Amino acid sequence: xxxxxxxxxxxxxxxVERIQAVAQRVIATAQKGNSLxxxxxxxxxxxxxxxKLAGEISTNPCRREMDMLLSTGEQVSIALLSMxxxxxxxxxxxxxxxxVGIVTEAQYSHARILHIQTERIVRHLNENQVVxxxxxxxxxxxxxxxxxxxxRGGSDTSAVALAASLGAxxxxxxxxxxxxxxxxxRLVPDAQLMDEITSDExxxxxxxxxxxxxxxxVEIARNYGVLLVVLSSWTDQPGTRVVSPMSEPxxxxxxxxxxxVTAVEFDLEQAKVALLRVPDCPGVAAxxxxxxxxQELDVDLIIQSIHEGNTxxxxxxxxxxxxxxxxxxxxxxxxxxxxxxxxxxQEAEVIVDRNVAKISITGAGMIGHPGIAAQMFTAxxxxxxxxxxxxxxxxxxxxxxxxxxxxxxIAILCETFEIRSSAIQLPVLGEEVAVLExxxxxxxISTSSHLGIxxxxxxxPVRGVALDLNQARLAILYVPNRPGMAxxxxxxxxxxxxxxDMIIQSQRCRVIDGNRTRxxxxxxSQTDAQAAQITLQQxxxxxxxxxxxxxxxxxxxSIVGAGMVExxxxxxxxxxxxxxxxxxxxxxxxxxxxxxxxxxxxxxxAALQAIHSAFGLAGSQKIEVRA
Ligand code: ADP
Ligand code: ASP
Ligand code: MG
Numbered sequence: 140x141x142x143x144x145x146x147x148x149x150x151x152x153x154x155v156e157r158i159q160a161v162a163q164r165v166i167a168t169a170q171k172g173n174s175l176x177x178x179x180x181x182x183x184x185x186x187x188x189x190x191k192l193a194g195e196i197s198t199n200p201c202r203r204e205m206d207m208l209l210s211t212g213e214q215v216s217i218a219l220l221s222m223x224x225x226x227x228x229x230x231x232x233x234x235x236x237x238x239v240g241i242v243t244e245a246q247y248s249h250a251r252i253l254h255i256q257t258e259r260i261v262r263h264l265n266e267n268q269v270v271x272x273x274x275x276x277x278x279x280x281x282x283x284x285x286x287x288x289x290x291r292g293g294s295d296t297s298a299v300a301l302a303a304s305l306g307a308x309x310x311x312x313x314x315x316x317x318x319x320x321x322x323x324x325r326l327v328p329d330a331q332l333m334d335e336i337t338s339d340e341x342x343x344x345x346x347x348x349x350x351x352x353x354x355x356x357v358e359i360a361r362n363y364g365v366l367l368v369v370l371s372s373w374t375d376q377p378g379t380r381v382v383s384p385m386s387e388p389x390x391x392x393x394x395x396x397x398x399x400v401t402a403v404e405f406d407l408e409q410a411k412v413a414l415l416r417v418p419d420c421p422g423v424a425a426x427x428x429x430x431x432x433x434q435e436l437d438v439d440l441i442i443q444s445i446h447e448g449n450t451x452x453x454x455x456x457x458x459x460x461x462x463x464x465x466x467x468x469x470x471x472x473x474x475x476x477x478x479x480x481x482x483x484x485q486e487a488e489v490i491v492d493r494n495v496a497k498i499s500i501t502g503a504g505m506i507g508h509p510g511i512a513a514q515m516f517t518a519x520x521x522x523x524x525x526x527x528x529x530x531x532x533x534x535x536x537x538x539x540x541x542x543x544x545x546x547x548x549i550a551i552l553c554e555t556f557e558i559r560s561s562a563i564q565l566p567v568l569g570e571e572v573a574v575l576e577x578x579x580x581x582x583x584i585s586t587s588s589h590l591g592i593x594x595x596x597x598x599x600p601v602r603g604v605a606l607d608l609n610q611a612r613l614a615i616l617y618v619p620n621r622p623g624m625a626x627x628x629x630x631x632x633x634x635x636x637x638x639x640d641m642i643i644q645s646q647r648c649r650v651i652d653g654n655r656t657r658x659x660x661x662x663x664s665q666t667d668a669q670a671a672q673i674t675l676q677q678x679x680x681x682x683x684x685x686x687x688x689x690x691x692x693x694x695x696x697s698i699v700g701a702g703m704v705e706x707x708x709x710x711x712x713x714x715x716x717x718x719x720x721x722x723x724x725x726x727x728x729x730x731x732x733x734x735x736x737x738x739x740x741x742x743x744x745a746a747l748q749a750i751h752s753a754f755g756l757a758g759s760q761k762i763e764v765r766a
Contacts, residue, residue, distance in 0.1 A: 140172045140173060140174065141172075141173045141174070141307075141308040141309070142173070142174045142175075142176070142264070142305060142306070142307045142308055143168060143173045143174070143175055143176075143307060143308060143309055143310075143311065144175075144176045144177075144178065144298050144299075144301050144302040144305070144307045144309075144310045144311070145165065145168070145175065145176075145177050145178070145298075145310075145311045145313060146177075146178040146179070146180075146274060146294055146295060146297070146298035146310070146311070146312045146313065147161050147177065147178070147179050147180065147220075147313045147372055148180045148294065148312075148313065148314045148315065148372075149180045149181055149182065149183050149184065149185070149186070150183065150314070150315040150765050150766070151180075151313050151314060151315065151372035152179050152180065152182050152183075152216050152219075152220065153182055153183035154182070154183070155219075157372075158182075158216070158219050158220055158223050159223050160372070161179075161220060161223075161313075161372060162220060162223035162224045162226075162227055162229070163227070164313075164372065165177055165220075165224060165229070165269060166224065166227055166229045169229060169269060174264045175269045175270070176260060176264070176269075176270045176272060176301055176302075176305065176307070177220065177269060177270070177271045177272065178271075178272050178273075178274040178294055178297050178298040178301060179213060179216040179217055179220055179271065179272075179273070179274060179294070180212075180213060180216065180274050180275065180294040181212025181213050181215065181216055181275075182212070182215060182216050182219075185212040185215070186209055186212050186275075186291070189208050189209050189211070189212060190205075190209070192208070193205060193208055202247035202248045203247050203285070205247065205248060205288075206247045206248060206276075206286050206287055206288045207286055209275075209288050210235075210236070210273070210275070210276040210286050210288055212275075213235075213273035213274055213275055213276060213294070214235055214273055216273075217233035217234070217235070217271045217272065217273045218233050220233070220271050221233040221269075221271045224269055224271070229269055230266070230267055230268045230269070231268055231269040231270070231271055232263050232268050232269075232270060232271065233271045233272075233273075234259070234260070234263075234270060234271070234272050234273070235272075235273045235276065236272070236273055236276035236277040236278060236286070236297070237276075237277075237278045237284050237286065238259070239255065239256065239259060239260060239272055240255065240256030240258075240259065240278070240281060241255050241256075241272075241276070241277035241278065241297065241300070241301075242254050242255070242256070242277060242278060242279070242280070242281060243277035243278065243279055243287045243289070244279065244287070244396070245279035245280070245285065245287070246279075246287065247287055247288070248287075248288060248290065249288075249289065249290035250277060250279065250287035250288065250289055250290075251289070251355070251394075251395035251396055252277060252289070252296065252297075252300045252394050252395045253392070253393055253394060253395070253396065254304070254391055254392050254393070254394055255300060255301060255304040255391075255394070256281075257304050257305050260272070260301075260305065261305070272297065272301065273297075274293065274294025274295075274297040274298060275288055275289055275293040275294045275297060276288050276289070276297075277289065277297075289353075289355075290353070290355075292350060292353040293353055293355070294353075295312055295352050295353035295355075295356035296353045296355045296356040296359065296395075298310055298312065298356065299356040299357075299359045299360050299365055299367060300356075300359050300394055300395070302360075302365045302367075303359055303360075303362075303363035303365050303391065303394065304391050304394070307365070308366070309365075309366040309367070309368060310360070310365050310366065310367050310368070311368045311369075311370060311378075312352065312356075312367065312368065312369045312370070313370060313371065313372035314351060314369065314370075314371065314372065315371070315372075315373075315764060315765035315766075316351065316371060316762065316763070316764055316765075317332050317370065317371045317374065317376050317378060317762060317763065318332050318333065318369045318370055318371070318376070318377075318378035318379035319332075319333055319336055319341065319344075319349075319351055319352070319369050319378075319379040319381070319603070320332055320333065320351075320603075320762060321333065321602070321603050321604060321751060321756040321757075321758075322349070322603060322604040322605065322606070322747060322751050322756070323348075323349065323350075323605075323606065323747075324762045324764050325764055326606060326744050326747055326748070327604075327747060327748050327751050327757075328762070329751075329757035329758060329759070330751070330756070330757075330758070330762055331756060331757065331758030331760065331762075332379065332758075332760070332762065333379050333602065333603070334377075334379060334380065335379065335380045335381075335382055336379060336380075336381055336382070336602055336603070337381075337382055337383075337598075337701055338357055338360055338361035338367075338381050338382065338383040338384070339361070339534070339701055339732060340602050340603070340699050340700060340701050340732060341357045341381050342354055342357045342358060342361065342506070342533065342534055343532060343533060343534065343697070343699040343730075343732060343733045344602075344603045344605050344697075344699045345357050346506060346532075346533035346534075347533070347605040347607055347695065347697040347699065347733065347735065348605040348606050348607030348608075348609075348695070348697070349603065349605045351369060352369065352381075354506050354533065355395060355506060357381065358395075358504065358506055359394065359395065360381060360383055361383045361384070361386070362386060362389060362504070363386055363389060364383050364384075364385060364386035365383070366380070366383075367380070367381040367383075368380050368381070369381070371763075371765075373763070373765060395504070396504070396508075397504070398502065398504055398557075399502050399504035399505045399508050399511050399556075400500045400501065400502040400504070400505060400511065400556035400558065401501060401502040401504070401558070402500070402501045402502065402558065403498070403499070403500055403549060403552045403553050403556065403558050404498070404499045404500075404501065405496055405497065405498045405499070405545055405548070405549055406439075406496065406497040406498075407496050407542055407545060408458050408459055408460075409439060409456040409457065409458060409459065409495060409496070409497050409539075410456065410457060410458075410459045410462040410491065410492060410493045410495060411454060411455070411456050411491070411492040411495050411527070411528065411539055412454065412455055412456075412457065412462070412465055412466055412469050412489065412490070412491050413452060413453070413454040413455075413489070413490045413491075413492075413646040414427065414452065414453045414454070414469055414473060414476070414487050414488070414489055415450075415452050415487060415488045415489075415490065415646060415647050416450040416451075416452070416486070416487050416488060416647070417450060417451050417452070417453055417476045417487045418449060418450060418451075418476060419449050419450055419451050419723065420723060421717065421718050421721045421722055421723045421724070422718035423451070423453070423476060423724075424441075424443065424453060424710075424714040424718075424724055424727060425711060425714035425715040425717070425718040426472060426476075426718075427453060427468075427469065427472060428441070428455075428710050428711040428714055429711045429714075429715060430468045430471070430472055431465060431468050431707075431711070432707050432708035432710075432711040434464055434465075434468060435707050435708075436457060436461050436464055436465050436468070436707060437457070437458070437461070437705060437706075437707045438455045438456070438457055438465075438707070438710060439455070439456045439457060439458070439497070439729075439731075440454075440455060440456045440497065440528065440530045440537060440539070440729055440730075441453070441454075441455045441710055441727050441728075441729045441734070442454050442455070442528060442529075442530050442643050442644075442726075442727055442728055442729070443643070443724065443725075443726055443727035444643045444644065444645035444646065444658060444660055444726065450487075452645055452646040452647050453646075453727070454528060454646045456495070456497060456528075456539065459493060462491065462493065466489065466491050469489045470489050473486060473487040473488065473489050474486055474487075490646070492527075494541060494542040494543070495527065495539050495540065495541065495542055496539070496540055496541070496542045496544070496545035496548070497537055497538070497539050498537070498538055498540060498545065498548045498549065498552065499535055499536065499537040499538070500515050500535070500536050500552060500556060501534055501535045502534060502556075505533070505534060505536070506533050506534065508638075509632060509633040509635075509636055509637055509638045509639065510630075510633035511536070512531060512536045512629055512633075512639060512642065513625075513626060513629035513630040513632070513633040514555060514556075514633075515536050515538070515552065515555070516538075516623075516625040516626035516629055516630075517623075517626035517630060518551045518552055518554075518555040519538065519540070519548060519551065519552075519622070519626070520622045520623035520625075520626040521551065522544070522547050522548065522551045523622050524540050524541070524544040524547065524548055524622055525540065525541070525620070525621065525622045526538045526539070526540060526622075526625055526644065527539045527540060527541070527644075528644060528646075529625065529642045529643065529644045529659075530642075530643070530728050530729065530730065531639075531640065531641055531642045531728065531730075532641075532728070532730035532732075532733055532735075533640070534730075535730050535731075536642075537730070597702070598700065598701045598702030599700055599702050600700050600702045600703045600706045600709045600754070601698045601699070601700040601702075601703065601709065601754040601756065602699055602700040602701070602702070603698075603699050603700070603756075604696070604697065604698050604699070604747060604750050604751045604754070604756065605696070605697050605699065605747075606694060606695070606696050606697075606743050606744065606746070606747040607694065607695040607697075608694050608740060608743055609664055609665050609666075610640065610662045610663065610664060610665060610693060610694075610695050610737075611662065611663055611664075611665045611668035611689060611690065611691040611693065612660060612661070612662050612689070612690045612693045612725070612726070612737060613660065613661055613662075613663060613668065613671055613672060613675070613687060613688065613689050613690075614658055614659070614660040614687070614688040614690075615628060615658065615659045615660075615675060615679070615684050615685070615687055616656075616658050616684065616685035616686045616687075616688065617649065617651045617656040617658070617683075617684055617685030617686075618644075618656055618657050618658065618659050618682075618684050618685075619654050619655070619656055619682075619683050619684070620648055620654075620655040620656055620657050624659075624682065624684075625642075625644070625659065627678075627682060628659065628675065628678070628682070628684075629642070631674050631675065631678055632663075632671055632674060632675070635670055635671070635674050637663060637667045637670060637671050637674070638663065638664065638667070639661050639662075639663055639671075640661065640662045640663060640664075640695075641661060641662045641695070641726065641728045641735060641737070642659065642660075642661040642728075643659070643660050643661065643726055643728055644657055644658075644659045645657045645658040645659070645660075651685070654683070656684075656685070660726060662693070662695060662726075662737065665691055668689055668691060669689075672687050672689045675687045691740075692739060692740040692741070693725065693737050693738070693739065693740055694737070694738055694739070694740045694742065694743025694744075694746065695735050695736070695737050695738075695743075696717075696735070696736055696738060696743065696746045696747050696750060697733050697734065697735040697736075698713055698733065698734050698750060698754065699732060699733045700732060700733075701732045703731070703732060703733075703734075704731050704732065709734070710729065710734050712753050712754065713734055713736070713750055713753065713754075714736075715753070716749040716750050716752075716753035717736065717738065717746055717749060717750070719749065720742075720745055720746065720749045722738050722739075722742045722745065722746050722749070723738065723739070724736045724737070724738060725737045725738060725739070
């Protein structure tokens with residue numbers, strides 16, 4: 140007999156008939172001898188309807204009352220599903236988040252789960268009842284019973300957190316598509332179903348716009364080794380398995396907030412190549428990285444910052460062993476890259492820096508924790524370390540710094556994030572076993588191992604493609620080029636609880652009033668964009684920065700695949716696909732397993748389709764999407 144947690148999304152319980160169909164499915168699973176906890180979302184588009192209602196009363200409704208309102212949607216569906224089950228002869232009981240004891244942070248609208256009291260659920264399960272729990276909601280304390288919600292799409296997170304807390308055998312997420320697909324089938328009709336995906340890949344995809352799973356649900360599954368399956372509530376197809384590395388035993392207290400950073404990594408084998416003043420028009424990145432791929436040179440980080448005037452800077456890092464060849468390619472193509480504008484008609488310039496180190500912090504727990512990147516920048520600043528390049532993904536922040544500063548950076552980051560480092564003999568911090576993976580001159584100091592997960596070479600270079608239309612881009616001009624600036628700027632945003640995505644710092648230094656300055660651009664969720672702009676505007680003059688520019692007409696397209704590590708040419712294919720459609724790339728940011736490009740919003744869907752087809756992800760099997 141297994142303990143199974145099943146979650147049914149809004150469309151799956153969108154009508155009386157659907158609720159009855161779900162009840163049949165639940166009973167079929169129970170009759171196979173399984174104990175069942177069912178998590179449900181609000182019916183259909185109920186939550187959207189509630190948000191709209193609130194908007195008709197107030198332009199800025201109080202967050203507490205919003206949570207009070209939004210949590211009602213799920214209360215309707217748990218009651219109806221329990222009735223439907225009982226009607227069919229299956230003993231069942233519905234429970235709200237408060238009745239279960241799903242305890243969250245005291246943070247309305249996007250609370251993270253701290254722990255789940257399982258006693259009551261277990262008692263009902265032992266009485267052979269199916270327990271139907273309201274997704275998306277919790278309480279901030281068991282005394283005050285303040286209702287909190289987990290953020291839109293948060294029922295997935297409720298389900299996986301329940302599975303982890305109950306030690307369930309598996310967690311099944313039932314939705315309106317047959318599983319996890321190579322991309323959103325509503326935008327790309329020939330998207331294909333995958334049998335399996337690693338939790339690392341899914342974490343990136345979910346964070347980059349694939350809303351089939353709430354990223355925090357993937358994070359919990361990964362941290363606690365929950366077997367997670369995504370499947371259709373209309374068919375009996377097996378769906379997609381999300382596979383996680385073997386997890387170290389982990390406390391069920393502070394479930395979503397313990398240890399946001401699990402590893403500090405450094406790499407002294409890298410060198411930086413920057414091309415300054417390349418024209419801001421389609422095809423430039425494709426040409427540069429196309430040449431580099433032709434030489435079979437493997438590029439690590441790539442960043443392209445916002446443009447000033449009609450030119451961009453593109454910087455990338457490569458292993459020192461191939462630096463000469465990469466530099467030669469850049470030098471060879473630079474003369475041909477002349478900006479068409481008369482004002483900026485200088486040739487592109489190539490700059491090479493051998494004395495760099497890449498230092499990164501990683502951890503699934505940094506998703507939605509606005510302060511983590513700022514904490515890293517602050518730690519580096521406190522040691523007087525200047526940051527030359529920043530590249531972020533949802534689960535990793537990498538900084539390129541002077542190689543001389545590397546030891547000090549490792550020490551301060553291990554201390555800040557409580558990562559034990561036997562390499563530098565820090566005092567023992569925490570109880571986890573530190574795993575030290577040595578790879579030449581690069582190392583990873585972490586608290587978990589990745590046993591049982593396929594190595595990059597066994598994985599396809601690109602697993603999935605995602606589009607995020609809910610982002611805005613902000614740029615801070617003329618940021619003084621000295622340690623501590625990124626720390627201060629992103630610290631301010633963190634204080635306002637604003638999560639920052641894709642941070643990119645320009646390569647070129649401009650001299651303003653005798654000071655060297657750089658521009659920093661980043662993306663945030665559109666809902667936070669105005670607040671971020673106001674916060675930064677208030678601080679800009681005090682900090683000596685220039686204007687804050689906001690652009691809401693952007694789209695972010697990303698490719699994700701654990702197999703892209705050590706496979707040259709992946710970036711080029713993406714850039715070439717965009718160039719072929721005459722789509723201009725405004726920003727580029729990469730991490731080991733993803734490449735994201737910011738393009739104009741109106742070109743977002745075309746960009747997604749072009750990239751999906753360029754990587755041969757299209758299938759001939761017709762995917763059904765339920766309305
Ligand atoms: P639910 O209400 O069941 O939680 P969601 O609407 O939150 O469902 O998520 C399912 C939707 O996610 C699909 O209908 C699809 O349009 C969208 N989606 C985006 N990217 C993907 C992807 N890579 N694979 C599957 N579905 C995706
Ligand atoms: N009902 C909530 C929403 O629409 C939670 C969920 O469906 O996961 O966001
Ligand atoms: Mg959902």
